[in-house]
Amino acid sequence: MLEVKNLSINFYDTTPVTKGIENINISICEGETVGIVGESGSGKTLTALSIMGLIEDHVKIDSGEILFNNKNLLQISAKERRKIIGNDISMIFQEPISSLNPLMKVGKQVEESLKLHKNMTKDDRKKEAIKMLELVKLPDANIIYDKYPHELSGGMCQRVMIAAAMICHPKLLIADEPTTALDVTIQKNILKLISEFHETENMGVMFISHDLRVIRYICDKVIVLYKGKVVESGTVEDVFNNPKEEYTKKLVGIKNGKRK
Amino acid sequence: MHKKKLKINKFGAILSFVIVLMIIIGIFATPYDPNKMDAASKFSAPSINHIFGCDQFGRDIFSRVLVGGRTTLLVGGCTVLIGAFFGMILGAITGFIGGIVDEILMRINDVVASFPSILLALVFISLLGPNTGNVILALGIAFIPSFARIVRSEFIKYKDADFVKSAKLMKVGKIRILFVHIMPNIMPTMLATAAIGFNNAVLAEAGMSYLGIGVMPPDASLGRMMSESQAYLSVAPWCAIFPGLFIVLMILGFSLLSESLNRK
Amino acid sequence: MKYILKKTGFLVITLLVISFITFLAFNIIPGDAALSKLGTEATVDQVNMLREELGLNAPFFSRYLSWLGGFIGGDFGISFSYMIPVKELISGKFMITITMTIMAFVFIILFSIPIAVFTAYKENKIVDRVITFLNQLFMSIPGFFLGILITFIFGLTFKIFMPGAYISMQENIGQYFYYLLFPSVAMAIPKTAMGVKILRSSLIEEKKKRYVRAARSRGNSNLRIYGVYMLKNAVIPVLTFWAMTIADLIANSVIIERVFSIPGIGTLLVSSIANRDFAVVQAIIIIIAVIIIVMNYLVDLLYKIIDPRIDLKN
Numbered sequence: 001m002l003e004v005k006n007l008s009i010n011f012y013d014t015t016p017v018t019k020g021i022e023n024i025n026i027s028i029c030e031g032e033t034v035g036i037v038g039e040s041g042s043g044k045t046l047t048a049l050s051i052m053g054l055i056e057d058h059v060k061i062d063s064g065e066i067l068f069n070n071k072n073l074l075q076i077s078a079k080e081r082r083k084i085i086g087n088d089i090s091m092i093f094q095e096p097i098s099s100l101n102p103l104m105k106v107g108k109q110v111e112e113s114l115k116l117h118k119n120m121t122k123d124d125r126k127k128e129a130i131k132m133l134e135l136v137k138l139p140d141a142n143i144i145y146d147k148y149p150h151e152l153s154g155g156m157c158q159r160v161m162i163a164a165a166m167i168c169h170p171k172l173l174i175a176d177e178p179t180t181a182l183d184v185t186i187q188k189n190i191l192k193l194i195s196e197f198h199e200t201e202n203m204g205v206m207f208i209s210h211d212l213r214v215i216r217y218i219c220d221k222v223i224v225l226y227k228g229k230v231v232e233s234g235t236v237e238d239v240f241n242n243p244k245e246e247y248t249k250k251l252v253g254i255k256n257g258k259r260k
Numbered sequence: 261m262h263k264k265k266l267k268i269n270k271f272g273a274i275l276s277f278v279i280v281l282m283i284i285i286g287i288f289a290t291p292y293d294p295n296k297m298d299a300a301s302k303f304s305a306p307s308i309n310h311i312f313g314c315d316q317f318g319r320d321i322f323s324r325v326l327v328g329g330r331t332t333l334l335v336g337g338c339t340v341l342i343g344a345f346f347g348m349i350l351g352a353i354t355g356f357i358g359g360i361v362d363e364i365l366m367r368i369n370d371v372v373a374s375f376p377s378i379l380l381a382l383v384f385i386s387l388l389g390p391n392t393g394n395v396i397l398a399l400g401i402a403f404i405p406s407f408a409r410i411v412r413s414e415f416i417k418y419k420d421a422d423f424v425k426s427a428k429l430m431k432v433g434k435i436r437i438l439f440v441h442i443m444p445n446i447m448p449t450m451l452a453t454a455a456i457g458f459n460n461a462v463l464a465e466a467g468m469s470y471l472g473i474g475v476m477p478p479d480a481s482l483g484r485m486m487s488e489s490q491a492y493l494s495v496a497p498w499c500a501i502f503p504g505l506f507i508v509l510m511i512l513g514f515s516l517l518s519e520s521l522n523r524k
Numbered sequence: 525m526k527y528i529l530k531k532t533g534f535l536v537i538t539l540l541v542i543s544f545i546t547f548l549a550f551n552i553i554p555g556d557a558a559l560s561k562l563g564t565e566a567t568v569d570q571v572n573m574l575r576e577e578l579g580l581n582a583p584f585f586s587r588y589l590s591w592l593g594g595f596i597g598g599d600f601g602i603s604f605s606y607m608i609p610v611k612e613l614i615s616g617k618f619m620i621t622i623t624m625t626i627m628a629f630v631f632i633i634l635f636s637i638p639i640a641v642f643t644a645y646k647e648n649k650i651v652d653r654v655i656t657f658l659n660q661l662f663m664s665i666p667g668f669f670l671g672i673l674i675t676f677i678f679g680l681t682f683k684i685f686m687p688g689a690y691i692s693m694q695e696n697i698g699q700y701f702y703y704l705l706f707p708s709v710a711m712a713i714p715k716t717a718m719g720v721k722i723l724r725s726s727l728i729e730e731k732k733k734r735y736v737r738a739a740r741s742r743g744n745s746n747l748r749i750y751g752v753y754m755l756k757n758a759v760i761p762v763l764t765f766w767a768m769t770i771a772d773l774i775a776n777s778v779i780i781e782r783v784f785s786i787p788g789i790g791t792l793l794v795s796s797i798a799n800r801d802f803a804v805v806q807a808i809i810i811i812i813a814v815i816i817i818v819m820n821y822l823v824d825l826l827y828k829i830i831d832p833r834i835d836l837k838n
Contacts, residue, residue, distance in 0.1 A: 100735055102757070113742045374816055376774070497680075511663075
């Protein structure tokens with residue numbers, strides 16, 4: 001379904017040019033959860049943003065293709081891409097509260113994808129939004145609809161984001177460290193939520209994190225990034241139990257404490 | 261080593277430098293005596309002899325502009341100094357003390373700040389009479405609030421900073437903390453505010469002397485030159501335009517310069 | 525609700541304090557009004573009689589209160605130079621000045637918003653750099669000098685209006701507005717430039733924020749991102765600037781009126797200062813102060829409407 005081939009991205013706002021990612025290859029089939037793991041600066045978020053078309057002007061894609069259902073996202077017009085983003089591919093971000101417009105009611109932000117991609121009446125949209133808010137297990141969904149982001153907790157905001165991302169039933173969800181900024185107890189709940197959606201919708205998930213335990217919990221396959229390059233990839237069992245590369249070994253070893 | 265591309269505005273720096281230099285040289289020597297009247301040159305257009313042309317009395321406009329610019333610099337500079345000095349004290353005190361005193365003083369501050377400086381200066385002048393000193397005093401007072409505000413907010417920012425706390429722990433005196441520790445960090449913002457204040461003062465002074473209630477003769481003023489020459493716009497537009505242009509270039513130069521220095 | 529009450533309370537207090545200070549300034553500093561009216565030749569008795577008449581012997585505070593009462597009721601005193609009530613003198617002129625202020629303000633809002641959005645959108649491209657430089661240039665031009673230039677270019681050279689030929693509303697309303705257009709634009713241009721600068725940098729700040737990125741990820745077009753998301757958020761710091769701009773416009777009209785020979789409040793203010801006609805000066809200054817304070821108050825209320833977070837920030 002999603003295939004990233006030989007993607008290389010560089011930053012052109014410094015002299016000399018800074019490398020972003022180099023020859024990245026990722027493939028995600030329908031209903032697959034793929035984890036992208038690595039330390040900060042390894043290029044995980046950059047990869048995700050490039051799939052969504054959210055990179056800034058001075059960050060240029062120097063080579064490669066991003067194929068979504070055999071359409072190269074890098075070659076379509078901005079207008080065409082806007083039909084896909086938010087509709088077939090969605091993304092949730094790391095800091096939930098600041099990822100929501102502080103001056104817009106939360107409910108309106110949840111239903112926005114419907115407004116942009118589907119033809120529905122205002123009332124239907126609102127009903128659907130409230131339904132989504134219930135699905136993400138927010139109590140009193142119709143009250144939450146009228147709230148503003150600063151009135152909600154981090155965990156609640158993340159649920160709202162998930163509701164907004166899922167409302168068009170995307171085929172692929174990109175999750176960029178969605179739980180990193182949340183409490184441990186909330187983390188588990190959010191992960192469960194994502195997991196449930198993955199099952200009920202047969203949705204593909206690209207899960208980005210630096211936390212191996214989370215990747216283990218949620219993903220089937222994993223890709224390890226280091227300094228912008230793919231170091232190792234495979235199923236979660238293979239990579240974490242039998243790491244082949246030096247870096248992966250270190251990564252797995254440290255995270256799992258004394259286990260080796 | 262990866263460097264972020266820097267942009268220092270050379271144009272602004274050169275412009276400011278040239279203008280200030282011209283004015284300073286003008287203190288010692290001008291191409292012509294600015295007050296010398298020469299009937300033969302009455303209303304002559306800009307030429308090699310008289311770069312800015314001559315006015316209705318045949319006086320060389322370029323020389324007069326240099327002298328007028330002197331007043332402008334003087335007023336602008338003194339205004340900023342007064343405003344900065346008292347504003348710093350006020351801002352430091354209220355920032356440090358806080359509490360009710362801070363609240364009340366800041367309310368007063370805000371009201372004064374929102375009142376246009378020209379009007380404040382007019383009130384001053386109307387009560388005390390027009391002369392250069394009063395103009396400077398009036399504009400200086402008008403400028404204190406914006407400075408006080410900036411200094412105060414910087415103080416509040418740094419009051420609780422770690423390095424200040426550690427200095428306090430070491431029993432360093434309050435005044436010393438003020439000057440040695442906090443002040444240097446505040447400098448950049450203060451310079452930016454000073455630049456803005458300077459520009460506003462220049463504009464206000466020009467406006468007031470245009471109206472005839474600012475700087476009085478014999479002190480020269482670009483604003484007054486413009487008002488005296490307005491009647492001759494159809495005959496000799498350069499009389500009114502060059503003084504104005506000079507002001508524009510002065511402000512432009514300083515703005516560009518301070519803008520670029522302010523950018524991180 | 526508490527926010528509104530608090531702000532209204534401050535409004536009233538500020539107005540009272542300002543009126544008191546102004547009264548103080550204009551009645552203490554200039555010296556004895558009776559003496560200046562009668563001149564130095566007057567005898568002591570004559571001066572005392574006039575003082576009784578004018579109520580100058582009453583204690584200061586009661587003078588203030590009776591003046592305040594009168595002022596709120598619309599009695600602004602009598603002009604010494606014209607010997608007519610100040611109110612009559614200034615109402616027509618205020619209309620003219622207010623008209624120019626409003627015209628200038630409309631110009632500012634109308635032009636600064638689109639230009640700011642455009643330059644924020646094209647950040648750092650050549651177009652942006654050129655416009656930003658022009659911006660800086662226009663910010664450096666004193667309004668009245670721009671007025672002189674406009675007079676020269678459009679009045680004398682292109683002859684599309686006659687400088688100095690002010691036409692009142694009663695004579696010809698179309699020409700009235702047409703003539704006032706020029707000084708209004710002269711005042712508006714430097715402020716528009718500054719407005720563009722502030723709004724643009726506010727927009728650029730917003731552009732970098734997380735919620736903008738998240739909004740894009742849902743498929744929002746640039747139009748919606750700028751119009752619905754960024755603008756509302758970016759406008760908040762600009763509101764204070766706009767309120768200040770109105771105050772500055774009124775102040776600048778004082779000068780611009782002289783450039784275009786307009787019989788507005790500015791001309792009156794200047795002549796009253798020269799004539800030491802303090803009743804007029806005092807009334808004008810206080811009215812302007814009231815306008816400014818009320819505008820700031822309205823902006824504070826506006827903040828609350830636009831930004832639901834305000835209570836928290838306080």
